[in-house]
Amino acid sequence: MTDKSALEAVVPPRPVQWGVILVWVLVLGLLAVVGLGLIRTQQGNIGVGARAPDFQLTTFSGSTVDMADLGGKVVVVNFWASWCIPCEQEAVELETAHQQFKDQGVVFLGVNYVDTESEALAYLDRFGITYDNGPDLGTRISQAFRIRGVPETYIVGRDGRLAHVKIGPYESLSEIQTAVNASMEE
Amino acid sequence: MQRSLKVYLVLMAIAAPVLIASAAVQPPPPSDDEVNAIAHQLYCPVCENVPLDVCPTQACAQWRATIRDKLAQGWSEAQIKDYFVEQYGERVLATPPARGLNWLVYVLPPAAFLAGAFVLYRAFRSGGQNSEPLVPTAPDADGDPYVARLEEELRRRS
Known part of the structure; x- marks a missing residue:
């Protein structure tokens, strides 16, 4: 043993x-x-250079905008809410920029974050905003972009990657123009 | 003058039942308590950890107004909560629905409690078996040659 x-x-x-x-x-x-x-x-927000999340936005008018269909275009995605005072600071400038760039292959999209439809529509009417806007149903789009608040703006380049991120409101129209022009050149 | 009075009385006689009936059918507007009963079960994603019924922001005030509108339209509590989930996601619910990963919220705490109780039970049980006696006992003569020798010596002398 x-x-x-x-x-x-x-x-x-x-x-x-x-x-x-x-x-x-x-x-x-x-x-x-x-x-x-x-x-x-x-994790924080998704940063410049990252691939932009694919999403579908159902606008207040009932149409659907699909990011997958906007390939090759520069897309300005602005998150806003009617209760957000800083959002008002850039509302008119964003619409002005939309009018300037809409014929140059630049698409502006407004994503209405955690808001009520009646207040959101009143806000759009007050600032004369004409580009496509819709609610962030289920907060899915804001979660995909990992936003931390509003306003936040993400400019997606022609290659589908984020070319510019702005946390907080744009201070002026020229700041928006500079960002969009830089994104178009990339 | 008398004729116009008669016409007025006839019109009143016709209109009165209609007015009374419509007043009886019209439901009372939702009270603050009814609104808050639902708002208490919802959380605004903007104001973390603050129930909607006590949240002071403008966004929450708008949400409470929406609840009031829906109640006035005859929506049930479940319908209103479903509407908010559809609009703003499941995270607005104070009590997450028991499906998907949410199950962990319901399963893990009681399981951890039961497991802890089991560990404590085992610890107490094994501790009771292995514990040393508190009162010292007399030395064992068989094990100690000196004690055995001492006892032998005492026996011889006695």
Whole structure:
């Protein structure tokens, strides 16, 4: 009889402690869920150079705008809300820029974030906004862009990648023009 | 003069039942309590961790107005909550629906509690079996040669 077998004869093998294993699995699972949540919240906005998320926007007039159909164009995606005071600061300038660039292959889209339709339509009417606007149904578009608030504007280049990101309102029309022109040249 | 009075009385006699009936059919406008009962179950994504019924922002005031409008239109609580989920996503709900990954919210806490109770039970049980006696016992003569020798010596002398 070898030493090992002698030892096994004296000391019985320890039973598998399923309870302890289950506890560890639960604890690690809980930590994984919390960790994934933290990573998502800490990610921040998608940055310049990243591929722009594909989305469909159902406008207030009922038509659907699909990003996939806008390939090869520069797309200005502006997130706004009627309750957002800083959004008012850039509303007229965005419409003016839309009028200037609409014949140059630049599409302006307004994504209405966490708002009520009646207030949103009143806002569009007040500032004379004519480019396509629609609600962010289920906040899916804002989640795809990982926005942190409104206003935020993302300019998608012809190659489908983000060419410009503006957090907060544009200060002037020239700032919008500069950003759009730079995105068109890329 | 008398003729116009008669016409007026006839018109009133015709119109009165209609007015009374319409007043009886018209439901009362939703009260603040009714609005807040639903608003309390919703969270505005803009104001984190603040229920809609006590949220002071303009966005939340608009949402409460929407709830009031929907209630006035005869919508049920479930219909209104579905509408908000469709518009703003499931994260507006104070209680997430038990499907998909949301199940973890309902399963993990009680499972962790039960697992903790099991671990405590095991710890107490094994601790009770292995615990040392609090009162020291007399030394075992069989195990200690000096004690055995001492006892032998005492027996011889007694």
